[in-house]
Amino acid sequence: MKKIGIFAAAAVVSLSFVQTASAEDVTLKGVQERGYVQCGVSTGLPGFSNPDEKGNWIGMDVDVCRAVAAATLGGASKVKYTPLTAKERFTALQSGEIDILSRNTTWTQTRDTSLGLNFAGVNYYDGQGFMVTKTLGVKSALELDGAAVCIQAGTTTELNLSDYFRENNMKYQPVVFDTSDQTVKGFESGRCDILTSDASQLYALRIKLENPDGAIVLPEIISKEPLGPVVRQGDDQWFNIVKWSMNALINAEEMGLTSANVDEMKGGDIPAVRRFVGLDGPKGKGLGLSDDWAYNIVKQVGNYGEVFDRNVGAGSALNIERGVNALWSKGGFMYAPPMR
């Protein structure tokens, strides 16, 4: 009886291995059959991915998933969110539990080349910063010698921190937690003098503090953190879909297309807009999508500027300036290849 059980288990295991072995072009089919996109997000980071009072996920990273759902399924709400800690995120994507990882994840060489993953672009250019309690009276990160630092496990933050203190000949005590809630708690209780993370996340975590005014963010930015969505390597079609969904968001802002005016502009005769909404040009064929894929994104999610303002910019509690995240034509880094 036992032996039969073992062989049955063996058969199941090996079958499941064989089934998932060919990853090519299966993600889109899976999404369409299922009727929703599986999206990996953070466990709660205001502005990026965080449930609102009604329990709906909102944020910059959430909107990337919504854009992909609008492009592939015609409905931005057809997304299932999976909250993941920094440590869990890559395994969840590798194992197929999610279709996209959109969780303030920094694009690095190791992650892009040896984890079997691909970064589909950048939706926020960030950099690592420090937050300290006001009472410490610290004005610069260079005064932090000997401090205890709260960080989250499995992040680039851990590595940059080490580089920075080493370069500046300073010592520190790393206190490493698994979730951002614990990290914040460690900072609030005084276990650490500093909380370090991507600067945007510092602003987000700061509003989670019991007394946000008691903490300040130091001016130093010690690293480059290009954050973007990640997909599995080997499925080029899905990779293209996510990449071009992002490009559509940025191109829409450049063309002046917004969720409010896209219906109106659609009827006009600006060639680039006609191509965008799928009346001309490459349409949706090469991506395996319907021709109105990009129209659906703008109509249901908005353009990149709208996404930014609503979640982290002037229209939000975080009130972060566009800075380097402005369009290239306005002095920022946001630049998308033309849709033609």
Added chain:
Amino acid sequence: MPENNKHSANSKPSFWNDPEKRSILFQILMVGAVILFILYIINNTMHNLETRGISTGFGFLSQNAGFDILLTLIPFDATYSFGRTFVVGLLNTLLVSFLGVICATILGFMLGIARLSHNWLIRKVATVYVEIFRNIPLLLQIFFWYFAVLQLLPSPKQSIELGGGTYLNVRGLYVPEPIAESGFGWVAIAFFASLIASVFLVRWAKKRLDETGNFFPAYWASLGLVVGVCLVTFLLAGSPMTLEYPELKGFNFQGGISIIPELSALLLALTIYTAAFIAEIVRSGIEAVDHGQTEAASALGLPRSRTLRLIVIPQAMRVVIPPLTSQYLNLIKNSSLATAIGYPDLVSVFAGTTLNQTGQAIEVIAMTMAVYLSISLLVSMFMNWYNKRMALVER
């Protein structure tokens, strides 16, 4: 004659009809199948990892780690390798497990004996303890000690002074560090010399007890001997030791020995939780010893403490050791909950950060599993050996 032949043929059945041979054949087939299956899984995994572009192999162990660790028993910083993070994590796991096993054993034995005390209050307190701590999930207890107790301590600037240069704050417990100066070697020599003398003393006392029946308190005498000799040598050598006191410099206390709250919380929780189980094991062990033995001992005029030590506990140990072993194994494995509060054990450092920075999940998890398996097997082996020794005492 022909009859005889027939008989011998009957006594030697054909291969298929001989249950022994048949079972050997089946076992060989079974082992073969299992090996083939394992090879197939390995091969298949390697193939799948390759087609998905996930790197494999143990080369990452020699790369620079690039991150720092809160508590390291051996020299470590970001320039050491990922392989070294494995050792650092392992040592931290061993540290908390070792301390946990010792503390839980002491506390557990005390509670187990207390549960059988003639004093109503002591008995009830022990019972309530066991019922409470055995029934609350360990993770909650760890969180309780860490977040609800130790994190409420004051900041370094408002540290609680415990006297003698010892401070307690939210960053941990700071105690003065004894630093040996030249001449301390004499004390060490005195210590070992008196230790050896004690061994002879104990042997002599035992021999005397066997031969003459006269009792000599050799253990107490040895203790006095060791302490006395060391103390005298220490003073004669001119007190060759200074204390380095922890001092508040900048953000934190520097100098002295610091015990981080992550270690304290984990150790407290593991000890208190496991001691509740050990107490029950000890109680049942003692209860398993026939009451007649105790009565016989008291009839012979043996005082209660020596009855416990010489008659009851040695016999109870035979019942106690096997389940005690599994409690030790549980404690060691439970120490991996460390990651929940950021104590840098093997799971947190190696199967956590290292895994994440390198992405080599299969290698890292395999190594981690191998470690827990080896530790568990070693502990089991040791306890089995000890159990055999105890069992042999039986006459």
